[in-house]
Amino acid sequence: DGGITQSPKYLFRKEGQNVTLSCEQNLNHDAMYWYRQDPGQGLRLIYYSQIVNDFQKGDIAEGYSVSREKKESFPLTVTSAQKNPTAFYLCASSTHSGRGYNEQFFGPGTRLTVL
Amino acid sequence: AQRVTQPEKLLSVFKGAPVELKCNYSYSGSPELFWYVQYSRQRLQLLLRHISRESIKGFTADLNKGETSFHLKKPFAQEEDSAMYYCALDQTGFQKLVFGTGTRLLVSP
Numbered sequence: 001d002g003g004i005t006q007s008p009k010y011l012f013r014k015e016g017q018n019v020t021l022s023c024e025q026n027l028n029h030d031a032m033y034w035y036r037q038d039p040g041q042g043l044r045l046i047y048y049s050q051i052v053n054d055f056q057k058g059d060i061a062e063g064y065s066v067s068r069e070k071k072e073s074f075p076l077t078v079t080s081a082q083k084n085p086t087a088f089y090l091c092a093s094s095t096h097s098g099r100g101y102n103e104q105f106f107g108p109g110t111r112l113t114v115l
Numbered sequence: 116a117q118r119v120t121q122p123e124k125l126l127s128v129f130k131g132a133p134v135e136l137k138c139n140y141s142y143s144g145s146p147e148l149f150w151y152v153q154y155s156r157q158r159l160q161l162l163l164r165h166i167s168r169e170s171i172k173g174f175t176a177d178l179n180k181g182e183t184s185f186h187l188k189k190p191f192a193q194e195e196d197s198a199m200y201y202c203a204l205d206q207t208g209f210q211k212l213v214f215g216t217g218t219r220l221l222v223s224p
Contacts (some may be wrong), residue, residue: 005177033212035214040124040216041216042121042201042214042215042216042217043159043201043212043214045211045212045213047211049213058211090159092159102205103161103164104151104161104212105160106158106159106160107158108158
């Protein structure tokens with residue numbers, strides 16, 4: 001593996017604390033994404049970024065924030081406003097190779113547990 | 116709203132049996148559909164995309180616009196096919212994917 005990395009693999013935080021999850025890619029991809037994966041709910045899009053210094057909310061952005069200062073990096077902050085932050089978080093990236101042909105490459109994920 | 120439905124949480128078959136993982140979608144535009152797969156202890160990865168009309172690892176999927184379906188099929192399942200399968204819809208053409216809830220395929224010897 002390689003290409004897109006997430007750290008740490010497991011993360012524990014106390015309720016009320018903000019926490020930042022790291023996502024880095026060396027694939028030279030323009031677009032990056034954050035998903036949340038919960039049992040029985042599949043993957044839900046939190047935020048995505050098509051280009052550096054720009055990002056858009058996904059379907060469940062409340063309680064999360066992101067930044068895209070570098071092409072390679074797309075960190076996700078889970079704030080204390082997120083009511084149910086315990087979940088498995090997946091980062092992905094893609095390049096635009098034509099409508100219908102774009103493929104998202106996924107990282108290994110970070111499991112966040114809020115105690 | 117765009118939606119992808121995978122009605123089966125678990126599909127259990129014996130080796131050599133045919134497999135069909137169901138996927139239905141709701142989308143008013145021209146859909147771009149994908150199947151992603153996650154094998155045990157591996158990352159989620161693309162299996163196939165409808166626009167390529169390809170067969171990957173013996174799997175095929177045909178887009179049926181009349182039935183708004185994109186079912187994944189394989190004539191003879193293998194044990195190594197056991198995995199979690201997700202159907203996904205690209206709703207904008209910019210890879211803003213909507214995923215189904217996934218189907219776990221278990222192939223027994």
